[in-house]
Amino acid sequence: MNLRQNNPTDYDLVKQYIDGNHECIDTLINRHKDRIYTYIYLIVKNHQLTEDIFQDTFIKVIRSLRLGKYQDNGKFLAWVLRIAHNLIIDHFRREKQSNTFSKDDYELDIFNSNKYCEGNCEDELIRDQIHDDIRELVQELPDDQREVVILRHYKGLSFKDIAEHTDVSINTALGRMRYALINMRKIIEERNMTLTFH
Template structure:
């Protein structure tokens, strides 16, 4: 009889996809502390962190069942990326739902350049810049790409990146430095404008 506790993350994922539901609970228990701590650090509210944690694993289950997990030995990073995206989605929704009262102000809040068409243009330009940067990241060597994603998309410290990737902090810093140099070179070669 196989002891599921001794299985690697990827073996447990395969067994879960194959129908062994208990494997997911082992994965959750194995990585719960780290993932929950990350979420709580980002949202700073225990009740919200619980909600995001649950939503994260609902999304993990759905993605696993749809075959959207690519086996790369980095299951915790994949889960943290999902939680990070859910946190961003939550804050985007909150930003759009903020209530503003115009009653107690002497001037009209809504007659402001903030709400003019140029801001829509700025947003489109900013979105394009982010897309351009994301596409540049794809051309980086795998080890540099990984450091950029962990640092800028998942918010990990260089110490955490070093632990996650199994390299020294200096190596992680060096990879980030080379990634930035390579991306600057690509921007110049392709004449991409990264300003609003």
């Protein structure tokens, strides 16, 4: 079989990993890590917690691949994001049960929904809706913040690359991303958005 060695698809990499090429999982993680990390951080707003959930996500991804639980439908990233999202919900549930959750009660209500955990056909519709909502939020950001979010979240550039691309310091690029996330959360709160279906 002639796999696309120079630019293998996610499907190629998953298949090679399952067939025993363990380096392929590193390629998959590196390909999607920025978008997955940003997605988790946008919800939990804590770098250490984001790191923990990010690590747990890929532990679960690797375990699921080894157990043959992944059916490729051309949407590997969507599948990983769903795993991350369910782990975020699990975290908020545990915090709620131990009564140590943050003041952002509305956030717990948003992401503590049984609908996300059903594992049914609604999952993909919900995920698509969330992505549409996030894209709309990004469009409302000031130009400099929107540019950083797009370059980081959708193009997968490092902050070093973003700094060079936009001709600013890395600290400025990081600051713009931070303000972008703050502004997006502010819009979510002002409009009482839940990033899900009612």
